[in-house]
Amino acid sequence: MSEAFDCAKCGESLYGRKYIQTDGGPHCVPCYDNTFANTCAECQQLIGHDSRELFYEDRHFHEGCFRCCRCQRSLADEPFTCQDSELLCNDCYCSAFSSQCSACGETVMPGSRKLEYGGQTWHEHCFLCSGCEQPLGSHSFVPDKGGHYCVPCYENKFAPRCARCSKTLTQGGVTYRDQPWHRECLLCTGCQTPLAGQQFTSRDDDPYCVDCYGELFAPKCSSCKRPITGGT
Structure with a gap:
């Protein structure tokens, strides 16, 4: 008499039937699935022994159930992102949650280098000086007026220029x-003394110290020959 060969769970004979061996003994397929199979997080059905099973963050899925919650694309062999427990393919994630470049209108992909200013976002290579059109990167x-200029271009285009040397004034300066x-360009026409911060006057649009x-223009006293000025 042959030795009994029965399912360790239901006790039915396994002769001529497909079975699966476990540490607890052989199991018929229905008993194995009911005892050991995981439940799919998407469809809530058992993931049978003959199904490809995918696992992500303590959740189990049939291969066909592991898909983007928006476009339903299979994620089995695709990069994906989990957002608020929802699985999203990269295209859907970028469309929903990524910024658009203010220059080219394309999506700024997660992890790529970008620049943000005034509530707008740019690819690093799209954030250009409005003058020379070179990438501004991390430069000042x-x-x-809606543009962004590197410091040299801004100074050349907008900064005031000295009436004497025609070079830009980047800081300070005086008005005459x-x-x-x-300040170093406003000099006395006679002795070349700097006039910024002191009293001076002018003749024929040329500035002179007092x-x-x-000495040059004031009338002279007929007695002492010294200039007669307003303070004399």
Whole structure:
């Protein structure tokens, strides 16, 4: 008499039937699936022994159930992202949650280098100076009238220029006859003394310190020959 060969779960004979061997003994297929198979997180059905099973963050899926919750694309062999427990393919994730580049209109992909300013986002290579059109990257820039300028371009385009040397004034400066001057450029026409911060006067639009103006243009006392100025 042959030895009994029965399912360890239901006790039915396994002769001539498909079975699966476990540490607890042989099991018929229905008993094996009911005892050991995981439940699919998507369809809530058992994942049978002959099904390809996918596992992600303590959740089990049939291969066909592991898909993007928006476009239903299979994620079995695709990169994906989990957002609020929902599985999303990269295209759907980028469309829903990524920023659009303000210059080219394309999606700024997660993990790519980007720049943000004033509530807008750019690819790093799309954030260009409005003057020379070179990437600004991490360099200093100046926003003006909807554009963004590197410092040299901004100074060349917008910064005031000294009435004497015509170079840009990047800081400081003085005003003479409604024109900007470098402090070091506003000099007495006679002795070349800097006039910024001291009293001076002008003749024929040329500035003079008080001493030079008196010596050159003020009337002289007929007795002492010294210049007669307003303070004399």
